[in-house]
Amino acid sequence: MSHDRHETGFKDRTRVADARETLLGAATPHGRVETVPLADADRHVVAEPVEAPAPVPGYDRAAMDGYAVRARDTFGASGRSPEVLRRTGGAGSEAPGGDDAAVGPGEAARVHTGSALPEGADAVVMIEEVEEVGGDVETFDAVAEGENVGPAGEDVAEGQRLYEPGHRLRPSDLGLLKSVGLTEVPVYEAPEVAVIPTGEELVQSDPGPGEVIETNGLTVARMAERWGAETRYRDVVTDDEDALRAAVERDLDADVVVTTGGSSVGERDLIPEVLDAVGEVLVHGVALKPGHPVCLGVADGTPVVCLPGYPVACIVNAVQFLRPVVAAVAGTEAPPHPTRRATLDRKIASEPGTRTFARVRLSEDGDATTAAPTRASGSGVLSSVALADGWVVVPEGREGIDAGEAVDVQIWEATE
Structure with a gap:
């Protein structure tokens, strides 16, 4: 940044969409993959295609309360002329995999919604359409093969592709993965974001005259964690070019570096000069309000987001630029706001x-x-x-x- 820049301020400001696109062009997924237990996978980003190793349900099941039958044994049944079937099976016929759950010619077995369909049965007559008479069952409804039956794999088929890389897992996703028999899932590691608050006036507590309590770094760090990152919330760095450069270079092993404060064009706004010295300033000055003095760049392949020091401007720019770049290095895209x-x-x-x-x-x-x-x-x-x-x-x-x-x-x- 030249001395003229300090004097003239921002003559040209980049449109928000263009600035964001430029920053994202400098971001690449970090590619680090880990396998985590499902209980710990919420909000992680899927790294590899996930397929169902088993169907859900794993067996044909009754979709209604009633009697499991062979459909052919009900042909001709009507309200005036029921078909009479022998009741078979016991409690086991109502449980998945029961040893005595079987239906032969001319037989019917009591089932409840969700029960495994007994061996030999291929349909269910609803309970409203039958009448129990001693050890027999009179059915007043002719059912077709497969009627009132939920087939194996009705919910999820074996081998079905469930998730593609880049999908951020939600609690409902974890339930689905568990239902197909998975206990762990390959995900991208949470990206690391280094948060460096700057400003010689900042203190963590008990401010004296001319001092201000540091809030931007804390706010941005916790926001980044909500967006799926792990953060390094650093100590305040004073407005000294050498100290600022050392702080930025120290954290270039992170996936994203974000600074707060010192991003404008005043004499004490040194961050753009530091970024230009250790890397490249891609955008300085964006056409948004509040917070146009944001500075975006890259150093040693690491995206760097330099946020303004005013708290609201800092938050607005963090949402507009830090959030999407955190998603990008995690291998996904930031979802739209509700x-x-x-x-x-x-x-x-x-x-x-x-x-x-x-x-x-x-x-x-x-x-x-x-x-x-x-x-x-x-x-x-x-x-x-x-x-x-x-x-x-x-x-x-x-x-x-x-x-x-x-x-x-x-x-x-x-x-x-």
């Missing part, structure tokens, strides 16, 4: 050509949802985002959004 549809109760102002992230709080009144922009909107007001329910994104091509307009509120903090 949204809520709401009616805006006050106008949101924005600058044409800049993507604006307006913090809002949601309120419910019957079936109507209202989004109210937070009164405290400065990029240094941490409570304005911590107490918000989400944000409304005003695209670059719009000059604000009027009150009364329906908007999508991104519930960004609910996402992984």
Whole structure:
């Protein structure tokens, strides 16, 4: 960065989508694979194709309460002229694999929903269509082969492809994997993210005059962990070029390096110069608000995200740039944010050509949802985002959004 850069500031700002694409172009999956027990696999990313080694269910089963029969023995049965079958089997006929669960010609065995279909049976007559008479069963319904039967593999077929590489596992996925007999799964290791807070004014507690409690590094580290990373939350590094360079170089063995603070163009904003010295600055200055002084680059093959020091700007940029790059090095893509549809109760102002992230709080009144922009909107007001329910994104091509307009509120903090 030249001295002119300090004096002139940002003449050109990169569009958000272009900046993100540039950063992701410098990120590659780390490729480290481990096999983990299913109980520990939640939120991990599948590294290899996963196929079912066994079908689910593993046997033909009754889909209704009733009697298991040979379909051919019910042909001709009707309400006026039932077919009479001999009741066979005992408790074992109602359990998967029972030794006495068998149906021969002219026989019927009592089954419950989910019971294994007895050997020899190929259909089930519903309980409403039969009448027990002594040791016999009168069936008033002619059933076809396979009727009221759930075949083996109805849920999952043996050899069925369940998941492709890049899929992030959820609790329901773990249940499915366990149901087919798997006890472990190959996944990508969680990416390592080094979080380096910077600023000579920062302290961890008990601030004196001119000092500020460090919050950005803690916030970003915990956000990265929600996004599937393991983090190194480093001590604060002062605004000294040599110290900053040593801190960045120390953590280039991580999958992603993220710094907080010192990313703008002031005399004490040294991080872009440090990044330019140890690697390459790809983007400096993005057309978004709050937080345009973000700096993105790469050093020794490691993506580096330099976040602004104002807390809200730091969070906005972390969600826009750190979240997708963490997913990329983990071998997947960040999922879209869940949204809520709401009616805006006050106008949101924005600058044409800049993507604006307006913090809002949601309120419910019957079936109507209202989004109210937070009164405290400065990029240094941490409570304005911590107490918000989400944000409304005003695209670059719009000059604000009027009150009364329906908007999508991104519930960004609910996402992984």
